[in-house]
Amino acid sequence: MGLMFRKRKKYGPLVLNFTENGFSSWSIRIGRWSWNSRAKAHRVDLPGPLSWKQDKSRSRA
Structure with a gap:
């Protein structure tokens, strides 16, 4: 690795x-809430060390 x-x-x-290949994604962070364009x-x-995540691409079934 x-x-x-x-x-x-x-x-x-x-x-x-950004990664070694250039632009990767963008995110918006307001207070404790955030949204990522790549993971949607x-x-x-x-x-503490906890967080909650709702993955929009997998919630539609």
Whole structure:
């Protein structure tokens, strides 16, 4: 397993994610809530090391 390059640029609530191949995805983070364009998932940070995630692409059955 080799090293992986990952970089994040933050512009207020907007976060741009880059890998060694270039632009990867973008996210919006407002308080404890966030949404990621690649995973299309909502995430809420809970107290301690916990978080809750709702994956939109898998919730439709």
